Each structure stands twice: as C-alpha cells, then as structure tokens.
Amino acid sequence: MHMLTYAESLTGYKRLATLEVKVGDLLLGNFNPIRIQTMTTTDTMDTIATVEQSIRCIEAGSELIRITAPSKNEAENLLNIKNELRKRGYTTPIVADIHFTPNAAEIAARIVEKVRINPGNYVDKKKFELSEYSDAEYNNEIERIRDRFTPLVKICKEYGTAMRIGTNHGSLSDRIMSRYGDTPVGMVESAMEFLRIAESENYYDIVLSMKSSNPRVMIQAYRLLIQYMEGELGHCYPLHLGVTEAGDGEDGRIKSAIGIGTLLEDGVGDTIRVSLTEDPEFEIPVCKNIIRSLPPSPPVERAGVRSPSPQVERVGVREVGNIGGKHVPVVIADLSKIEKITPDHLKEVGYTYDVETDKWNIGDQAADYIFTANQILDFALPGTLKVITYHQTWLTANDKEKYFPIFDGQQYLNDVIERSSNLNFVMLDCFSEGYPIIDIARIFSKLKKDKTAVVCLSSTNANAVESIRKMFIELDKKDLKNPVVIICDSKDETMDESLIHYAIETGALLIDGMGNGICLGHHFGNKNVFTDLKLLNSIAFGILQATRTRISKTEYISCPSCGRTLFDLQETTAKIRAVTNHLKGVKIAIMGCIVNGPGEMADADFGYVGSGPGKVTLYKGKEVIKKSVPENIAVSELITLIKENHVWVEDNPSI
Numbered sequence: 001m002h003m004l005t006y007a008e009s010l011t012g013y014k015r016l017a018t019l020e021v022k023v024g025d026l027l028l029g030n031f032n033p034i035r036i037q038t039m040t041t042t043d044t045m046d047t048i049a050t051v052e053q054s055i056r057c058i059e060a061g062s063e064l065i066r067i068t069a070p071s072k073n074e075a076e077n078l079l080n081i082k083n084e085l086r087k088r089g090y091t092t093p094i095v096a097d098i099h100f101t102p103n104a105a106e107i108a109a110r111i112v113e114k115v116r117i118n119p120g121n122y123v124d125k126k127k128f129e130l131s132e133y134s135d136a137e138y139n140n141e142i143e144r145i146r147d148r149f150t151p152l153v154k155i156c157k158e159y160g161t162a163m164r165i166g167t168n169h170g171s172l173s174d175r176i177m178s179r180y181g182d183t184p185v186g187m188v189e190s191a192m193e194f195l196r197i198a199e200s201e202n203y204y205d206i207v208l209s210m211k212s213s214n215p216r217v218m219i220q221a222y223r224l225l226i227q228y229m230e231g232e233l234g235h236c237y238p239l240h241l242g243v244t245e246a247g248d249g250e251d252g253r254i255k256s257a258i259g260i261g262t263l264l265e266d267g268v269g270d271t272i273r274v275s276l277t278e279d280p281e282f283e284i285p286v287c288k289n290i291i292r293s294l295p296p297s298p299p300v301e302r303a304g305v306r307s308p309s310p311q312v313e314r315v316g317v318r319e320v321g322n323i324g325g326k327h328v329p330v331v332i333a334d335l336s337k338i339e340k341i342t343p344d345h346l347k348e349v350g351y352t353y354d355v356e357t358d359k360w361n362i363g364d365q366a367a368d369y370i371f372t373a374n375q376i377l378d379f380a381l382p383g384t385l386k387v388i389t390y391h392q393t394w395l396t397a398n399d400k401e402k403y404f405p406i407f408d409g410q411q412y413l414n415d416v417i418e419r420s421s422n423l424n425f426v427m428l429d430c431f432s433e434g435y436p437i438i439d440i441a442r443i444f445s446k447l448k449k450d451k452t453a454v455v456c457l458s459s460t461n462a463n464a465v466e467s468i469r470k471m472f473i474e475l476d477k478k479d480l481k482n483p484v485v486i487i488c489d490s491k492d493e494t495m496d497e498s499l500i501h502y503a504i505e506t507g508a509l510l511i512d513g514m515g516n517g518i519c520l521g522h523h524f525g526n527k528n529v530f531t532d533l534k535l536l537n538s539i540a541f542g543i544l545q546a547t548r549t550r551i552s553k554t555e556y557i558s559c560p561s562c563g564r565t566l567f568d569l570q571e572t573t574a575k576i577r578a579v580t581n582h583l584k585g586v587k588i589a590i591m592g593c594i595v596n597g598p599g600e601m602a603d604a605d606f607g608y609v610g611s612g613p614g615k616v617t618l619y620k621g622k623e624v625i626k627k628s629v630p631e632n633i634a635v636s637e638l639i640t641l642i643k644e645n646h647v648w649v650e651d652n653p654s655i
C-alpha cells in the first residue's frame, strides 16, 4: 500500500489546528465545535419568505445562514432581511453568496457577517476557452484579480466581515483550467491566488472550501489544500466542507456523508453544509448525523507535518474467485437474521424469480454473496449468487461450488478442520476492546500463503474507521495481498442514522482504495430485529457508486436550488429520475439557472438547465444542444437527446 499521511494521524482521531475566524459572535476553527450551516432557496428580494425560511433552518440547528446575492439589489435587500431577523430575536450570522458581481460583494460585506466568493468567477467571466497563457499573461491576470479583489478585502477588514473563498470543481476559471486543468491542484491553486492577495493586505478572517459533486475529487482537493497552506503559509485556515450538487434522497445523503465524513474522520473540517435538492431545513439533521458519528474528541493538540501526496491506496491485491484483483468490490447481503429464507427474500437483493420461465432475472444491483449464518437453502439459486455460512453448516452443504465457509481467527488457525479449496472467509475484529486475544501473528503468516482466503474486517470501536485502517496498514506492513471485505454493523436507532454511519465507515476506506467488498448489517438496539433488506442493499450499491468503485446506476448531479432557481427543482428532478433511472453509469445534471448551472455541473454527460421562466436549455457535456425548450416538453426532449447520442436503453430489469 502506498500510504502517505495528510492528517495528523491516520489511525487515531485528532483535529487539524487552524486559525480562528469570528463570524458575528460565532467562532470557527481552532478546535471550536464543528458548525452546521445551510442556504436559503427563496428569492432574496422576498424579505419575509427568506426570513421565515431562515428561521426554520435556525430552529432546526443551522448556526449560519447563507443567502444568495446575485446582484446589487439582492445585496442591498440583505439589510432588510438582517433587520427583520434581528427584530424577531435571531442573531445567527448571515453569509452573502456571491458569483460574478464584485459590486454586490462590496455592498453585502458592509451589511452581513460573512461573504462567500467563488474564485472561479469573482472576476472572470467564464468563456470555456482553453487558450495557452504565457507567464506574463498569467501574471497580468493575477494583477487584474488583485485590482478587483483588494477593495473587497479592505471593506471586510474595516467592517470585521469574514470571507469564504469557495472553490468549486465545476467552475474553475479559464486561466486555471489552461494551466492546471480540471484537477484538485487547479482547485487549490485557484483559492491560493486569492489567499495570497488577502494576506498581502494582512486580512486573515478567511474560511476555505473545495467543493465537487464527486467526493473523491473533493477529498483530494481538501487534503492538498492543507499541504499547500502549511507549506507556503505555515498555517491553515478553517475549512468549510461540502459536496456540491449531491442530489436528493438516499444518494444525496450517501455522497455528502462520504465526502464530508471522510475528512471529518481525519480531523479536517470546521463547518459543514450538506447540499440536498430538498428544502434546506432537511439538510440539518443529515449534518447532525454526520457529526454525531465522529469518534469522541481527544484533547486538543497541534497537528503535525503532512507529507506531500494526498493519495493512499492498496495495490497488488490477490484475486480470490471474483473478489480482489481487478474485480469491482463485491456486495455481501446479510440474510442471517431471517429464520427461513425464500426466493422472495432474494428479490430484495436484486434477484427476481420468474415462475413461468423458471429463470432468475438479475438486476444491476444484485448482491454477489449472501451470508445466511446456519442456513442451507432448499431451492435452486441464481447462477451468479453464492452463499457464505458458518463452518459447521458449510460442512453439511452438498454444493461446494456455491457455498463457502467463514471462520473466526481461532478456527482459521486450526489446521485439522476442513476448508474450501477455492474460497474461505476469515473474520478479524480490528483491535476492539474485549475481543478475545487471538494469535494475530500466526493468522497473518497463514494468510500470507493462503491463496483462498478473503479477510473480513470489522470493528466495534468508536473510532472504527481508524481501527480498520490500522489493520490495513498492518496487512500492508506484512505484505499480505489477501482481498479484504469491510463488515459494517449499525446499532443506530433510525435508518437515517444508519445510512450516514455506513456511508462514512465504509466510504472513508473505499475512497482511498481500501476494501474489495462490503457487507452492511443492522441491529435495532439490543433486539436484533431483521430490517429492510432492500434498503440495505441499495445503500451498499449507493456507497460503491459514490466512491466511484462500482457503477450500477444513473448518476444525478442536481443543484440544491437557491433564489436564482427558475423551476421547481425537486419536482423536476423526480420527473427526470423516474424516466432515466435505468441508464446505468450515465451522469445527468439538473441545474436551476443558466448563470451558474453550466459551470457547476462538473462532468455530467447531459444537462437540463433553467434558462428563463418556463424555459430550459439542454446540454451534452458542456455544449449547448437545444436552447429555450418550453418546460412542458423539456423532459421528453432530454430523452430524445440521450437517444440521439445512442446512450438510451429500454427499461427492462431482466437480463
């Protein structure tokens, strides 16, 4: 494994030390609690609607409220909004969201507690031109930025206003794109240009963000940013974490939890926003669940030096059956709580039995293995599905091509017992307290030679990610190449909490290339009640999709909507999802406005962007294909566009 550090500790939870920034009365960074925030979706000119939505968010737990200020009028109206909020007794700091209009930023900075600018479009109008810049031309551009940006810095200094320099992967300037491309380095450099100017004016009340709709890119950019700040400036600014255009429902929550949670697990991040295509107050419980799932905070310590690469990955993993090697990660469905498994249960995990043809239909999200504990099934299984049972039960199975045993550490060390000649699973609990001491050194030396063993790692520790990661590091030190399945059990009270728990605990490892499969289990309290298998299966595939390790469904990139949104984004997203959700691997962006939408839809294959009241513009990649399409026919026009590009397939779940 290529294991380099970017955080104080990869195996224990410690927060990154940052400067402290005051936003109104709220302190950010420097080990203050991780702050929760969201953004209004109302028209900023509608004072009362914006105030009332802000209050709903504050009551739900938002500690900062961001409001869009696309032009001078909205920026000026922030004063009315602020006054009305204060009149109603709410002192929550307000953040003005600025794109393209320095004038609006300069007005807002005199009114609200914080302004957010996007370095990709604060001064530059994006033309999507990829011309080469000579060093002189590049430096001229930087000077142009200095001229346009310095007045804002001076106003912020004078009024005690904080600032977020918020880079978005999808909206980097042409200048940055020409030199660094659409990369994490480009994102970091884009922010550093502005940071250097701010520091040259001795202004330090800055928070930074590096958002992307792809959690993998987002995580790398934040890690890299920390290295740049430490290396060049000798200190870190507080970090605002978020995954942009995450979408809605389960997928939006999974993507956000993986992106934000992975960094928080590494002690990185001082304020978070979950962007969902839902009403903003629904974002707050997701933020709370993400923070809740963190390990208990240790005593405050100054973070140490980070080494240059943000990448970690496990390489050269052995292939055992369809696990490891070049295979995508497998999904193991836990059916062990079901007393009598029937074909109907398999339907929940992607296999539908058709009585007439006597055939199994296999869905795109069909689990690869089921764990039945002590059950041998009394019906014929789908061809691609295999079963894992405890060793004693496996001994009684007739079909040793389909059934495979799982051992605990002690059993595995027992040389006398029979095992599969193809595939054996070995459970290891990673450094959990109270776990019987087994001879780990002997297990390691046996695993090293064993070409049939797949290791299953779990941890009941509060800091499970760090414990499992520590085990990966141990495996690497001993040069063990066995594939690893991550087992994640949840005892959370609700499925919402569990979903966040699963996404962070497995996603934080998968995103760094650790893990060749996952198995999610659920226990409600102490009751050990079997729960929604279908949902668990869909969460497992959702996590693999969000970490880009296994693509099994359509990807939606939809903006959270704001005061600029030109149609009902939630309803439109649902409509588009209903007709396209069988297009495996296709990325469709649904964006509320033409000003920021095209820039922010990142690497989407097709885009549906609001371009005027009742009008939609359709994109193929970043290219405009159909302009001003009436909204009532826009979804069918989108389908036509997908068909014209030969990406369409008919919706037929059977294979």
Ligand code: SF4
Pocket (backbone or CB within 6 Å): 559, 560, 561, 562, 563, 564, 565, 566, 591, 592, 593, 594, 595, 596, 597, 600
């Ligand atoms: S893309 Fe969506 S969230 Fe972004 S500015 Fe436009 S409408 Fe608002």
